[in-house]
Amino acid sequence: QVQLVESGGGLVQAGDSLRLSCAASGRSFSSYPMGWFRQAPGKEREFVAAISWNGGRIDYADSVKGRFTISRDNAKNTLYLQMNSLKPEDTAVYYCAAAPVYYRDYVKAIGYNYWGQGTQVTVSS
Numbered sequence: 001q002v003q004l005v006e007s008g009g010g011l012v013q014a015g016d017s018l019r020l021s022c023a024a025s026g027r028s029f030s031s032y033p034m035g036w037f038r039q040a041p042g043k044e045r046e047f048v049a050a051i052s053w054n055g056g057r058i059d060y061a062d063s064v065k066g067r068f069t070i071s072r073d074n075a076k077n078t079l080y081l082q083m084n085s086l087k088p089e090d091t092a093v094y095y096c097a098a099a100p101v102y103y104r105d106y107v108k109a110i111g112y113n114y115w116g117q118g119t120q121v122t123v124s125s
Contacts, residue, residue: 099111
């Protein structure tokens with residue numbers, strides 16, 4: 001089992017920055033690909049970013065490329081999402097997720113088997 005707890009969300013203005021953290025406990029965090037997803041009211045959960053176990057592969061959604069940066073610190077069992085130049089359309093609940101060690105299709109939420117409870121990010125215009 002892996003437990004994931006997100007933090008760092010909040011209310012900010014357009015153009016501001018936020019850094020989300022996802023603290024992991026349980027088995028072998030450093031072995032798992034990790035991802036960030038988000039879900040806005042009335043919309044489906046969507047892929048934001050993902051990172052392989054050692055950071056050698058990183059994927060971003062086109063909507064956040066150049067503004068968001070995913071990273072991980074395996075020594076601290078923590079995943080991060082640095083969000084810059086935030087826009088009102090970034091408003092959503094943000095979730096971190098862990099995938100099986102063999103998982104490769106990072107953009108698909110169905111393949112992730114552990115999820116955090118989410119943290120709200122609200123960007124005002």
